[in-house]
């Protein structure tokens with residue numbers, strides 16, 4: 454699929470989505486948001502895709518909403534704009550029944566940080582920086598910023614970052630749990646590739662179920678969580694990948710999972 458403001462490239466089981474407005478640090482336009490949504494949705498129904506990587510071209514990951522698009526006389530109503538863009542994209546990313554990795558190559562600001570938070574794993578280059586930029590322009594964290602950040606770093610740190618707009622570096626982001634791993638900028642793409650390939654060789658159906666169950670369980674009591682685990686485990690127990698996992702264990706070899 455060819456897009457205007459992102460590139461989508463599949464390498465074996467990994468779909469690489471690159472936000473591609475490097476001169477504007479990949480600031481998000483409506484077009485880019487729709488293109489990302491289309492690509493992520495497509496990844497969900499494409500059996501060949503077993504893992505998605507979201508990253509940015511150039512020196513930025515994503516500087517958030519393109520402010521030119523939402524300024525001036527003709528600016529859209531913000532609620533309508535959000536409904537048309539991030540309120541479609543973020544839930545699509547979270548519901549993707551496959552792992553999605555944010556490869557944060559540079560600055561992630563505002564809605565750009567929210568997109569990273571909507572991914573399952575955040576790998577940061579040591580050149581990455583992070584800011585809940587919204588407050589600096591008199592806004593509140595949108596695109597999931599109030600919901601996702603406290604779940605990842607805890608309430609106190611999330612609130613502090615959101616009301617100060619402080620720009621933090623990759624080491625601090627790692628210290629507070631905002632990113633899973635920090636990687637030297639030089640070997641970043643290779644290490645992300647290795648990580649994504651490893652995920653793409655995992656039992657994809659089990660990963661999709663795990664994402665869904667764990668998210669649901671955040672708002673469930675233990676009895677209901679146990680009941681949903683049982684139903685999902687019953688489904689997983691019928692997959693080819695489960696049988697392959699058992700065979701590989703008894704034959705003392707690596708499993709060859711197919712995502713079925």
Ligand code: LHQ
Nearest residue numbers: 476477478480516517518519520523560562563564586587
């Ligand atoms: C940009 C942007 C940008 C356009 C850098 N837009 N050009 C939703 C709905 C409705 C309303 C508003 O918001 C939202 C959600 C949001 O995401 S709100 C938050 C929007 N984002 C921001 O406020 C961040 C604005 N950017 C910055 O604070 C800085 O650019 C950061 C800290 C990200 C990076 O700083 P530097 O590394 O010093 O880069 P720079 O500022 O020199 O930017 C490079 C170029 O990118 C520059 O263009 P130019 O033509 O002058 O070279 C910037 O104007 C452009 N750019 N962010 N969001």
